[in-house]
Amino acid sequence: MSTITNSTNIFWQECQIGKPDRQKLLNQKGCVVWITGLSGSGKSTLACSLGRELHTRGKLSYVLDGDNLRHGLNKDLGFKPEDRTENIRRTGEVAKLFADAGLICVASLISPYRRDRDACRAMLPDANFIEVFMNMPLHLCEARDPKGLYKLARSGKIKGFTGIDDPYEPPLNCEIEIKQENGVCPTPTAMAGQVVSYLENKGFLRS
Numbered sequence: 113m114s115t116i117t118n119s120t121n122i123f124w125q126e127c128q129i130g131k132p133d134r135q136k137l138l139n140q141k142g143c144v145v146w147i148t149g150l151s152g153s154g155k156s157t158l159a160c161s162l163g164r165e166l167h168t169r170g171k172l173s174y175v176l177d178g179d180n181l182r183h184g185l186n187k188d189l190g191f192k193p194e195d196r197t198e199n200i201r202r203t204g205e206v207a208k209l210f211a212d213a214g215l216i217c218v219a220s221l222i223s224p225y226r227r228d229r230d231a232c233r234a235m236l237p238d239a240n241f242i243e244v245f246m247n248m249p250l251h252l253c254e255a256r257d258p259k260g261l262y263k264l265a266r267s268g269k270i271k272g273f274t275g276i277d278d279p280y281e282p283p284l285n286c287e288i289e290i291k292q293e294n295g296v297c298p299t300p301t302a303m304a305g306q307v308v309s310y311l312e313n314k315g316f317l318r319s
């Protein structure tokens with residue numbers, strides 16, 4: 113039996129300098145850009161391209177990439193549904209802290225279950241959670257297969273692979289959808305541009 117129990121007798125500590133002060137300093141508004149989609153759909157590519165574009169504009173962002181977090185913070189988690197749920201929950205909590213710090217936090221994880229993504233959304237004021245759906249067809253992701261994982265999943269060497277024998281639940285109400293036009297995927301710069309335009313129009317790139 114676990115000896116870990118929920119904390120009791122704890123109190124929230126307020127500081128004099130808060131999120132509005134940090135946002136003013138940075139001339140931007142803290143938020144979470146949550147990129148979800150199949151493996152190989154272009155989540156990391158968009159996250160990096162977006163980070164670069166924001167940096168060029170003098171805006172402070174930080175990328176939380178699912179693969180990278182699994183090297184550290186989430187290294188104890190696998191791909192069972194409950195592990196994925198905990199992976200998303202922890203990442204959501206970290207993203208919330210970055211947003212509170214005033215940063216534009218870009219989280220890129222498969223995050224296949226709608227309920228888990230919605231739980232992260234519920235951690236923040238609604239407008240501050242911007243869900244980006246990489247709506248790329250499975251056949252495209254599988255043809256890209258940059259890590260050879262779809263091949264392993266198809267041959268049964270990886271079990272519970274998203275899109276093959278584990279579900280991906282597409283968002284019902286995402287803020288931004290990235291998809292092919294006439295069978296062509298937008299370039300990384302164009303994908304980032306779509307997100308930057310959204311952030312600009314909603315006032316996140318000024319304090």
Ligand SMILES: Nc1ncnc2c1ncn2[C@@H]1O[C@H](COP(=O)(O)OS(=O)(=O)O)[C@@H](OP(=O)(O)O)[C@H]1O
Nearest residue numbers: 151152178179191196199221222223224272273274
């Ligand atoms: N079973 C299974 N299903 C899906 N993905 C798998 C699996 N096993 C390993 N990988 C590799 O792990 C990366 C996904 O990690 P995430 O933390 O984003 O996944 S999740 O959000 O918890 O579902 C994912 O990275 P991306 O390809 O960048 O999406 C894969 O490289």
Ligand SMILES: Nc1ncnc2c1ncn2[C@@H]1O[C@H](COP(=O)(O)OP(=O)(O)O)[C@@H](O)[C@H]1O
Nearest residue numbers: 151152153154155156157256258297298299300
């Ligand atoms: N917009 C794009 N146009 C062309 N190739 C892309 C695009 N986005 C991603 N790719 C390529 O697809 C592969 C998977 O992209 P990646 O960003 O690693 O996906 P994910 O993080 O969702 O697994 C990589 O080889 C990447 O170079």
